[in-house]
Amino acid sequence: MKHLLAIRDLSADDLNAILALSEAPYTHSLQNKGVALYFEKPSARTRNSMEVAAAQLGGHPVYLQPNELGIGERESVEDVTRTLACYHAVIAARVFDHDLLEQMAALNAAPVLNMLSASDHPLQALADLLTIKQLTGRIEGVKIAFVGEANNVARSLAEGCALLGATLNIASPPGYGFAAPMLAVNQVVDPAEAMDGADVVYSDVWVSMGDEDSDERREVFAPYQVNAGLMAKAPNAPFLHCLPARRGEEVTADVIDGPNSAVWRQAENRMHTARGAMLWLTGATA
Numbered sequence: 001m002k003h004l005l006a007i008r009d010l011s012a013d014d015l016n017a018i019l020a021l022s023e024a025p026y027t028h029s030l031q032n033k034g035v036a037l038y039f040e041k042p043s044a045r046t047r048n049s050m051e052v053a054a055a056q057l058g059g060h061p062v063y064l065q066p067n068e069l070g071i072g073e074r075e076s077v078e079d080v081t082r083t084l085a086c087y088h089a090v091i092a093a094r095v096f097d098h099d100l101l102e103q104m105a106a107l108n109a110a111p112v113l114n115m116l117s118a119s120d121h122p123l124q125a126l127a128d129l130l131t132i133k134q135l136t137g138r139i140e141g142v143k144i145a146f147v148g149e150a151n152n153v154a155r156s157l158a159e160g161c162a163l164l165g166a167t168l169n170i171a172s173p174p175g176y177g178f179a180a181p182m183l184a185v186n187q188v189v190d191p192a193e194a195m196d197g198a199d200v201v202y203s204d205v206w207v208s209m210g211d212e213d214s215d216e217r218r219e220v221f222a223p224y225q226v227n228a229g230l231m232a233k234a235p236n237a238p239f240l241h242c243l244p245a246r247r248g249e250e251v252t253a254d255v256i257d258g259p260n261s262a263v264w265r266q267a268e269n270r271m272h273t274a275r276g277a278m279l280w281l282t283g284a285t286a
Helices: 012-023 045-056 077-085 098-106 122-136 152-164 215-224 263-281
Strands: 034-039 060-064 088-094 112-116 143-147 167-171 185-188 200-203 239-241
Touching (some): 045 112, 045 263, 112 263, 122 152, 122 239, 143 152
Parallel strands (some): 034 060, 143 167
């Protein structure tokens, strides 16, 4: 049984297959089947993209919240997972603790899909890679400048780059980079250095959901704003952002709303790659 908990769990062939399925014609392969969508954290893009993707495949998405399942409290992880597998072709979960996903997947009761955890965001990376492929015509050899914290979004993107031959230059303040070296990643402190030769520029919020929102953090990240001056170092590069964005903090309005911005294509691709991921998990081939 297949699961998709992290990009690092995939092979290059797996990743290419999911991207191909995301753009291929599709049928109602989930007709009369459920898709469980368990959310410990709220989300605009993840919920909408997953619900619509499931519906496009003929499935019935069911939105679930912690107080409805009582997972690990009212019922064990194992019992909840096996119960959901009675009704659903895929169990998708957006959680705080990645270990919960691992426990669910270990049962092999139904394919488990990570909609976000503290360590990983594979669905976002799939949309990012598909968008990059559409914009540049390739993934192999592409140089991506990621300006900001080495968070779950950056980690999943970096793992995808390593599999498909792209390079990620990430500029982060000291203490906010990856704790250990990663394949296909060049870690720097200076944002201008990360922009050198960039084919694509990427930014993310300085304060993620659930993190401490502090003036001190904003002060640390202030030099990492993606603005017109920084974009001038890669004038032809499209700009990506996983959203939600805080205009005037990590990116200026003229960049995210400007002619190089591809964030809305990237957001739409969340739906297409969610569909591709579910097709791959349930055994479809492109």
